[in-house]
Amino acid sequence: MDFEASKEKFIQTWGVLGGSWGINRTMAQIHALLLVSHVALSAEDIMEQLQISRGNANQNIRDLIDWGLVFREFKTGERKEFFTAEKDIWAVAKQIVKERRKREIEPVRKILSELKNTKTNKESDAQKHFVKMIGNIEDVVGKMDNSVEKLIKLDESAIVGTLFKIFK
Amino acid sequence: MDFEASKEKFIQTWGVLGGSWGINRTMAQIHALLLVSHVALSAEDIMEQLQISRGNANQNIRDLIDWGLVFREFKTGERKEFFTAEKDIWAVAKQIVKERRKREIEPVRKILSELKNTKTNKESDAQKHFVKMIGNIEDVVGKMDNSVEKLIKLDESAIVGTLFKIFK
DNA sequence: ATAATCTTTCACTACATACTGAAAGTATAA
DNA sequence: TTATACTTTCAGTATGTAGTGAAAGATTAT
Numbered sequence: 001m002d003f004e005a006s007k008e009k010f011i012q013t014w015g016v017l018g019g020s021w022g023i024n025r026t027m028a029q030i031h032a033l034l035l036v037s038h039v040a041l042s043a044e045d046i047m048e049q050l051q052i053s054r055g056n057a058n059q060n061i062r063d064l065i066d067w068g069l070v071f072r073e074f075k076t077g078e079r080k081e082f083f084t085a086e087k088d089i090w091a092v093a094k095q096i097v098k099e100r101r102k103r104e105i106e107p108v109r110k111i112l113s114e115l116k117n118t119k120t121n122k123e124s125d126a127q128k129h130f131v132k133m134i135g136n137i138e139d140v141v142g143k144m145d146n147s148v149e150k151l152i153k154l155d156e157s158a159i160v161g162t163l164f165k166i167f168k
Numbered sequence: 169m170d171f172e173a174s175k176e177k178f179i180q181t182w183g184v185l186g187g188s189w190g191i192n193r194t195m196a197q198i199h200a201l202l203l204v205s206h207v208a209l210s211a212e213d214i215m216e217q218l219q220i221s222r223g224n225a226n227q228n229i230r231d232l233i234d235w236g237l238v239f240r241e242f243k244t245g246e247r248k249e250f251f252t253a254e255k256d257i258w259a260v261a262k263q264i265v266k267e268r269r270k271r272e273i274e275p276v277r278k279i280l281s282e283l284k285n286t287k288t289n290k291e292s293d294a295q296k297h298f299v300k301m302i303g304n305i306e307d308v309v310g311k312m313d314n315s316v317e318k319l320i321k322l323d324e325s326a327i328v329g330t331l332f333k334i335f336k
Numbered sequence: 337a338t339a340a341t342c343t344t345t346c347a348c349t350a351c352a353t354a355c356t357g358a359a360a361g362t363a364t365a366a
Numbered sequence: 367t368t369a370t371a372c373t374t375t376c377a378g379t380a381t382g383t384a385g386t387g388a389a390a391g392a393t394t395a396t
Contacts, residue, residue, distance in 0.1 A: 003295050006286035010302065013279045020272050022188055024354070035305075038297035043373080053356045058374060060354095079364070079371055087301070089308040104188050111181045118174035127171050129206035133255070134178065137203075140257040147331045163315045192384070211343080221386045226344060228384095247394070248342055 007036055011050070022100055023067070026052060027060045031069055034085035040073045042080050068095045090156040098152050105145050112138040175204055179218070190268050191235070194220060195228040199237055202253035208241045210248050236263045258324040266320045273313050280306040 001009070011032040018028020029050055034041060041049075047057045061083060064070035069092060073082040086092050115134050120127040154162060169177070179200040186196020197218055202209060209217075215225045229251060232238035237260060241250040254260050283302050288295040322330060 001282070001286050003286060003288060003292075003298065006283050006302075007298060009279065010283055013276060017272060017276050020190055020268070026354075036298045036301050038294050054373085055357065055375075056355050062374090081373080087304075089305055093308070093312065100188070104185060108181060108185050111177065114169070115174050115178055118169050118171060120171060124171075125206050130171065130175060130178075130204045133204050134174075136255075137257055140261070143328065143331060144261065160311065163311065194384075222343085223345075223387065224385050230344090247340095 010036060021096060022103075023096065024060070024063075026050070026056060027063055030057070030060050031064055031085055034070060034083055035087060037085075040075075040082035040084045042082050044080075046083070067099055088156065090159055094152050094159075097148060101145065101148055101152070105141070105148075109138070109141060109145060112141065178204060189264060190271075191264065192228070192231075194218070194224060195231055198225070198228050199232055199253055202238060202251060203255060205253075208243075208250035208252045210250050212248070214251070235267055256324065258327055262320050262327075265316060269313065269316055269320070273309070273316075277306070277309060277313065280309065 011029050014032035014035075015025045015029040018031070019025045021028075023031075030046055033046060033049060043054070043057050043061065046052070046061070047054060050057075061070060064083075064085075065072065069086050070083050071086070073084055075082060086095065112134060116131075116138070118131070118134075120131055122128070151159065151162075179197050182200035182203075183193045183197040186199070187193045189196075191199075198214055201214060201217060211222070211225050211229065214220075214229070215222060218225075229238060232251075232253075233240065237254050238251050239254070241252055243250060254263070280302060284299075284306070286299070286302075288299055290296070319327065319330075
C-alpha cells in the first residue's frame, strides 16, 4: 500500500471508530486528517481533502475545538485560520472520556438519585425488587464513575504506570 | 414520584444511555424493563408495556440475547417464551465492553497493523510523520485493549477490588 | 391431518441526524 | 468607506437507522 492509500484508509478507519464512540464520522475524519498531517491545515484544505462542504467542515471543526481535540492556529501574514490536532493519543482518549462522562454519566447519576425518592408500597414484591435494582445500579454506576474520574486526572505516564500495575 | 412513574423514568433513562453506548434505544429499554421486573416477561408483555410492534420487540429481544444480556425462559404448561435480564450490573457492563471490543477495537487494530506496511519515502517529512503517528496510535490502542481484555476476565469482586486498589 | 399458538421475516414507512450551499455576518486591507 | 477575504448560520435535502404490521414459518395440541 502506498502513502496516499494508507492515509486514506487511516482516515476512513478513524471515522468509523469515532462513529461508535460518540464522535460523528466526519468529525473523526477531520481529526484523523489533522493527526497525520505534519502541518496545520486550513478549512479549505480540509474541505478539499475530505470532499465535504464548507458548512460541514466549519461545524465539525468547531465541535472538535469544543471537545478540546483540535486547536486554532494563526500564521503571520495569513488571514485565514489553520487547525492542528491534539497529537498525544492518551490526551485524546482522556478528553473523550471526560466529555462523555459529563454529557452522559452525570445526568444518569442525577436521575438515579432522584429515583431513590420513589414512594413505595413495602408490601409489593415488584416494588421491593425495583428499589433494590435501582440501588444496585446506582452503586455500580457510581463506582465506575469514580474510577473514571480519577483516571482522567492522571497524566500520561501515570496512566501507563497504573494500567501496568493493575494488569501485570 | 410514584412507582409507575419511577419505572417509566428509569426505562427512558436507560434507553438514552444505551443509545450512546452502542446499544440501540429500544434494546436498552427492553433490558431496563426486564431489569426492574421481578418476574420473566413474554414478548406480548414487552410489546404492551413499551408500546412497540411485534417485529421490533422480536428483533431487539434477539439482539439482547446475542449480546448475552437477556435469557430465554420456559414455563411448564406455557407455550410461549419468557425473558429475563442479566441482573448483575457488573456482568452487564463486562458483557457490553466485551462485545464492543470484538466489534470495534479488534478490526481497528488489524487495520493499524496493516498500515505499518506502507511503503514510505524516507525523505518526506509528511511520510515520516505519518509513520510515527500510526506507530503511536497502535501503541496506545494496544495498551488500552490489553488492559480491557484483562479487566473483562476478572469476576465481580476482583473488579471492585482492583478498582479500589488503583484509585484509593 | 389440521387447527391453534407463537416466533420470525421483510418490504415499506417514519424519524433522527448529518450535509449542502448560498446568504448573512465579521474582520482586515486598500 | 468600500472592497476583499474569510467564517458562521441556516433552511432545505439527503441518508442511514429504527420501527411497523402483515404474512410466512415453526411448533405443539387436538
